[in-house]
Structure formats: C-alpha cells, structure tokens
Amino acid sequence: MDVYEAIASRKTIRDFAPQEIDLELVKRLICAGFNAPTNNHMREWHFVLLQDKVRRGELLDRAIKPVGRKGAMAIINRWGLTDDAQREMYRDAIPKQYSMLYNAGCLILPCFRQPTPLLKPKDLSALNPFASIWCCIENILVAAASEGIFGVTRIPFEAERNTFKEFLNIPEDYEIPCYLALGYPAEGAQRRRQVNISIEERIHFEVWS
Numbered sequence: 001m002d003v004y005e006a007i008a009s010r011k012t013i014r015d016f017a018p019q020e021i022d023l024e025l026v027k028r029l030i031c032a033g034f035n036a037p038t039n040n041h042m043r044e045w046h047f048v049l050l051q052d053k054v055r056r057g058e059l060l061d062r063a064i065k066p067v068g069r070k071g072a073m074a075i076i077n078r079w080g081l082t083d084d085a086q087r088e089m090y091r092d093a094i095p096k097q098y099s100m101l102y103n104a105g106c107l108i109l110p111c112f113r114q115p116t117p118l119l120k121p122k123d124l125s126a127l128n129p130f131a132s133i134w135c136c137i138e139n140i141l142v143a144a145a146s147e148g149i150f151g152v153t154r155i156p157f158e159a160e161r162n163t164f165k166e167f168l169n170i171p172e173d174y175e176i177p178c179y180l181a182l183g184y185p186a187e188g189a190q191r192r193r194q195v196n197i198s199i200e201e202r203i204h205f206e207v208w209s
C-alpha cells in the first residue's frame with residue numbers, strides 16, 4: 001500500500017473485533033510514530049500499553065461514565081450541531097466512548113514531556129510538545145491503516161487525565177494527549193460519513209480570497 005492509500009484508508013473505527021494486535025506489530029507502529037517531526041529534537045514520548053483487560057476495565061470504570069443514545073442526542077442538541085454528517089458521527093461515537101476503549105485490541109496511552117503548564121501556555125511555542133505528539137500519533141494511525149488496523153483517539157477530560165496519571169505512575173512533567181485505541185475492525189464496523197470538503201475552496205493563492 002502506498003502512502004496516499006494508507007492515508008486515505010485511515011478512518012476512525014469504534015467497533016473492534018475481539019483480536020489482540022501482535023506485540024511486535026505494535027512496536028513497529030510506535031516506531032513509525034517515532035519518525036514524526038519533533039519540536040526540540042528529543043522525541044520525549046513514552047507509551048503505556050493497557051493490555052490486561054481486567055485492569056483496563058477497572059481503570060476505565062474509574063474514568064468514564066458511559067452515555068446512552070438518548071444522552072448522546074441531548075449532548076448533540078446542547079452543542080447546537082447542525083451538520084448532518086457531524087450529528088451522525090456524534091450519535092454513533094458518544095455511546096461508544098467506553099466500549100471502544102475497552103474492546104480495542106490494543107489500548108495505548110501516549111505520553112509526552114511538557115515542561116511548562118500545558119493549559120496555561122504563554123505563547124504558541126509553549127504548545128510545541130503537544131503539537132509534536134500529535135504528529136507522532138498520526139504517523140501511528142497511518143502506519144496502522146497500512147496494516148489493516150484502525151482506531152480512534154479520545155481526549156481525556158481533566159478528571160480522567162488525573163486518574164490515569166496517578167494510577168499509571170506517569171511522571172509529573174508528562175502529559176497524556178489522548179487515548180489511542182487500535183484494533184482490527186469488527187465485522188460491519190462503522191466508518192462514518194465525512195463532511196464534504198472542496199479542496200479548491202480551501203486553498204488560497206497569495207491572499208485568503
């Protein structure tokens with residue numbers, strides 16, 4: 001698969017087959033992550049793998065309260081979303097926030113060193129470590145797609161982030177940008193319809209027109 005095909009095939013999956021990912025393959029994907037660009041040349045990234053399902057369940061129980069379909073609709077309406085594809089995506093996604101993490105063949109918590117307070121950046125450069133880890137995560141997602149493995153990222157709420165940092169012994173100066181759930185798609189796994197984008201309208205020559 002060439003790189004454009006891998007990029008095009010990467011789509012978020014929230015329904016996973018009950019199949020683990022071979023550890024050597026997980027290492028290869030993380031290795032692809034380490035090829036991403038980095039703000040300070042150091043790639044201060046670590047990856048906590050939550051492989052034990054019992055422990056994973058215990059941690060998720062502490063962190064996430066599942067929301068049902070009705071609750072999801074209430075949230076979507078409260079957010080005032082009007083785009084059909086976007087509403088459809090959230091209608092599918094919100095009730096799966098717990099199950100997608102629990103059922104993933106491999107649940108990874110990427111961690112990056114953030115020497116200054118992440119949520120009180122004094123300028124854009126202070127967010128460079130955060131930007132860099134997302135380059136790394138995208139590399140992993142694209143490499144995974146090329147292997148027939150797909151996944152989803154979830155941004156932890158503050159309480160979740162604190163719970164995980166404490167229980168997983170993550171050093172004070174490291175942050176968790178997201179959960180990274182990877183796995184083989186379940187039969188009939190949903191790939192959500194995307195919002196139509198016209199590239200012509202998004203490219204501006206010399207000045208935003």
Ligand SMILES: Cc1cc2nc3c(=O)[nH]c(=O)nc-3n(C[C@H](O)[C@H](O)[C@H](O)COP(=O)(O)O)c2cc1C
Binds near residue numbers: 013089093152194
């Ligand atoms: C920064 C970021 C945060 C996201 N947060 C969540 C999340 O909390 N829960 C979730 O189910 N999906 C999350 N996603 C996945 C998006 O919903 C998904 O990428 C988007 O709908 C586009 O669909 P696609 O990935 O299939 O192209 C996130 C993606 C990104 C890049």
